[in-house]
Every structure is written in structure tokens, then in C-alpha cells.
Amino acid sequence: MAPGRPMHLDIPTLTLVSLLMGIGASIGFTSLMTVLHTQVVLRIWVAGIWISTLGVILIGLRNHIPDLLSIVVGNGLLVSSNMLTLKGISVHLGLPLRLRWPAALVVAYCFCMAWFAYVTPNLGARLLAGSLQAMAFNFAYAYLLLRFSEPAIRISCRIAAAVMICNGTFYMLRAFVPLDPNSSQDIMLAGTPVAATYVIGILTGLASYFALLQLITERLMVDLRQAAHTDGLTGLLNRSAIVAEGRASLERCLQREQPFALLIFDLDHFKQINDRWGHDAGDAVLRHVTTILREVTDWPGSLAARYGGEEFVLALPGADHGQGLAVAERLRQALAYSHARIGSQDIPVTASIGVAMARPGVRFEQLVRQADEAMYRTKFDGRNGVSSAEMDDLRLAEAGDSRC
Numbered sequence: 299m300a301p302g303r304p305m306h307l308d309i310p311t312l313t314l315v316s317l318l319m320g321i322g323a324s325i326g327f328t329s330l331m332t333v334l335h336t337q338v339v340l341r342i343w344v345a346g347i348w349i350s351t352l353g354v355i356l357i358g359l360r361n362h363i364p365d366l367l368s369i370v371v372g373n374g375l376l377v378s379s380n381m382l383t384l385k386g387i388s389v390h391l392g393l394p395l396r397l398r399w400p401a402a403l404v405v406a407y408c409f410c411m412a413w414f415a416y417v418t419p420n421l422g423a424r425l426l427a428g429s430l431q432a433m434a435f436n437f438a439y440a441y442l443l444l445r446f447s448e449p450a451i452r453i454s455c456r457i458a459a460a461v462m463i464c465n466g467t468f469y470m471l472r473a474f475v476p477l478d479p480n481s482s483q484d485i486m487l488a489g490t491p492v493a494a495t496y497v498i499g500i501l502t503g504l505a506s507y508f509a510l511l512q513l514i515t516e517r518l519m520v521d522l523r524q525a526a527h528t529d530g531l532t533g534l535l536n537r538s539a540i541v542a543e544g545r546a547s548l549e550r551c552l553q554r555e556q557p558f559a560l561l562i563f564d565l566d567h568f569k570q571i572n573d574r575w576g577h578d579a580g581d582a583v584l585r586h587v588t589t590i591l592r593e594v595t596d597w598p599g600s601l602a603a604r605y606g607g608e609e610f611v612l613a614l615p616g617a618d619h620g621q622g623l624a625v626a627e628r629l630r631q632a633l634a635y636s637h638a639r640i641g642s643q644d645i646p647v648t649a650s651i652g653v654a655m656a657r658p659g660v661r662f663e664q665l666v667r668q669a670d671e672a673m674y675r676t677k678f679d680g681r682n683g684v685s686s687a688e689m690d691d692l693r694l695a696e697a698g699d700s701r702c
């Protein structure tokens with residue numbers, strides 16, 4: 299800027315800034331999409347951002363292209379981009395949003411733009427309609443984010459909702475900004491108050507992009523945490539997760555002097571299932587066993603895991619020996635009586651179960667080992683049964699007594 303000359307932010311300059319920002323965001327989001335290509339939401343938002351950028355280009359070329367392209371198509375693209383953002387948010391939240399109403403709004407808005415461009419030319423009415431549609435969409439985004447976010451992603455949803463509410467409020471206030479009387483239907487001559495709203499609009503647009511990024515980031519973090527904890531085939535906890543969570547749960551019980559039962563079970567002759575019906579059927583049987591396990595276990599605070607190939611662990615904090623054995627027997631029966639139905643095949647499944655009870659000072663891994671030994675006793679005794687480490691100890695003690 300030349301010395302002594304005041305900075306002048308006119309609407310053409312601000313449109314150019316807004317356009318450059320849109321192009322930058324479009325390129326940035328697109329490159330992010332190439333890395334995170336499994337994120338459907340990101341693809342929807344990238345499409346929306348490019349469409350919005352195209353809309354700003356057409357509106358910016360107001361005096362160089364026909365009004366139909368600049369006013370009707372340009373604004374139509376902007377409102378379509380808002381509709382895609384809404385669709386992306388609903389997908390992000392897992393909502394089955396039908397686009398009928400937003401699409402009707404897009405059509406009505408384009409009609410309104412055409413009306414106030416050709417039938418009753420009125421720049422003020424067009425700006426008012428633009429502000430109202432942007433306000434409506436931003437409040438709709440915020441409503442969905444606040445109303446339907448699941449707890450795991452609530453922080454980013456609340457922040458994004460706050461940004462959208464600010465945006466919506468800004469567009470509501472912008473609806474009342476007066477036009478320069480000499481603008482003569484040219485948005486580029488709409489005057490300083492409108493130019494000021496362009497500056498704020500650029501800032502709120504930027505904030506919206508960051509809000510969307512934040513939504514994706516928190517979702518990815520949650521997905522990663524989930525993947526690190528769960529077994530891909532069954533959705534149960536994996537081995538390292540049950541050890542970590544089991545240790546903490548056991549410690550809490552020991553501190554409160556509450557009982558803690560641990561069950562381990564291994565499917566019987568699972569190799570034969572794989573050999574006879576194939577590996578995919580074997581996988582389906584493992585999922586069937588998981589369903590039964592979930593149905594049978596309604597113990598508060600219980601932890602269920604796939605500990606190895608066809609070996610599962612169930613921790614029951616607060617359960618005493620009798621309760622542990624009762625759950626184990628219920629599980630054994632439920633498995634034995636419900637054949638896994640894979641396609642047209644009925645595959646019988648049984649399990650050998652071992653139960654161990656926590657004693658003061660025991661570590662979780664020791665408890666697993668004790669339950670495992672009990673489970674092997676069941677295998678030895680003929681499978682499809684329940685053994686308890688406590689009983690084994692008792693038997694050993696009695697054998698010792700009788701030898702004395």
C-alpha cells in the first residue's frame with residue numbers, strides 16, 4: 299500500500315479474497331480426502347466446498363457474464379453447497395436425512411433469485427433471501443450437532459455447533475444491513491456496511507472449515523481408539539484391551555473387597571468346523587458365539603473379549619463363585635442348544651469353560667492362567683462343561699489330606 303493512502307476494502311477485492319480462500323480450502327480439503335479416502339463425510343464436504351467456490355466465482359464475474367449465470371446459477375451453487383454440508387453432518391451423526399426438504403429450499407431459493415433478478419429486480423431482496431437461507435442452514439447444522447451427537451464425539455460437535463450458531467446469528471443480523479442507495483442493483487457497489495459483512499463472512503467461513511476439520515479429527519480419534527481396543531471379527535474387546543480394562547476392574551473390586559469372577563472358554567473341535575465347512579463358516583460361528591455371549595451376559599460392568607483364535611474371556615466384577623458358575627453354565631447351555639445357522643447349514647457348537655475367582659493380591663494375568671487351567675480340565679474331562687479353579691484347589695487339598 300502506498301504511504302498515506304488509506305486501505306480500501308471494496309466488495310470486488312473482498313470477493314477475490316473470499317474466492318482465494320475458497321480455492322485454498324477446496325485444495326486443502328481435497329488433499330486431505332486423498333489421504334482419508336475412506337471418510338464418506340469428507341467427500342461430501344469436499345464436493346460442497348468446490349461447489350461453493352464455483353458459486354463465488356460466478357457471483358464475482360457479475361459484470362462479465364449473463365445475470366442468469368452469475369445471480370441464479372451462482373447463488374444456486376452456494377445454497378446447494380449448504381445442502382451438501384447438511385447432508386455431510388447428518389452422515390457424520392449417522393442420521394438418515396432425506397434431502398427432500400433441503401432440496402425444496404434450494405429450488406425455492408433459485409426461483410426467488412430469478413424473480414428478483416428478472417421480474418422485479420431488487421438487490422436488497424436478493425441479499426435478504428441469501429442471508430435467510432444461510433441463517434436457516436447454519437441453525438439446522440447446529441441443531442443436528444447438538445441434538446444427535448453421540449457422547450464419544452460430543453466435544454467437537456458442540457464446538458462446531460457454537461461456530462454454526464455464530465454464523466447463523468451473523469447472517470440473521472446481515473439481513474438488516476442497509477444497501478447503498480446508489481448501488482443500482484450491482485452487488486459490487488452495495489456500500490461499506492455490506493462490505494463489512496463480507497469481511498465477517500470470510501472469517502465465519504474460515505471458522506466453519508476448521509469446525510468441519512475438528513469434527514473429522516475427533517471422529518478419526520474415536521475410530522482409532524475403538525480399533526485399537528476391539529477385535530475386528532467379533533467387535534468384542536481384544537486381548538490387550540481386556541488385560542488393561544480387566545486389571546483396572548479387578549483392582550477396584552479388590553480395593554472394595556468385592557468378589558471378581560473370571561470365565562475363559564474355548565470352542566470344542568473348532569478346527570473340525572473350519573475343515574468341514576470352511577474358514578468363512580468358522581468366522582461366522584465365532585460371530586454367532588459372540589451374539590450368544592452378549593445375550594447371556596447381562597452382568598453390570600462385565601467385560602467380554604476374544605482372547606485368542608477361538609478362546610473367549612468374560613470378566614464379572616462383583617460376581618461370587620456361585621454367580622460365576624451360574625453364568626458359565628447358562629452360557630454353556632445356550633451355546634450347546636443354539637446351533638450356528640450358516641447359510642443352509644446348522645453347525646453344532648459347544649464350549650469348554652473354566653472359572654477362577656480373584657483372591658487378595660492376585661494379578662489379572664494370574665487369574666486368566668487359573669481359569670485357563672480349569673478350562674483345560676474341562677477339555678480333559680470330555681469338553682462341553684464347566685470347571686472351576688476353586689474346585690480344582692479343593693480336590694487337590696482333599697487329595698493331599700487323604701495322603702497324610
Ligand SMILES: Nc1nc2c(ncn2[C@@H]2O[C@H](COP(=O)(O)OP(=O)(O)OP(=O)(O)O)[C@@H](O)[C@H]2O)c(=O)[nH]1
Nearest residue numbers: 564565566567568569570572577578580581607608
Ligand atoms: N475361522 C477361523 N478359524 C480360526 C481363527 N483363529 C483360529 N482359528 C482356528 O481355530 C482352530 C483351533 O484349533 P485347535 O487349537 O486345534 O482347537 P480345536 O480344534 O478347537 O480343539 P479343542 O480346543 O481341543 O477342542 C485352528 O484350526 C485355527 O486355524 C479365526 O479367526 N477364524
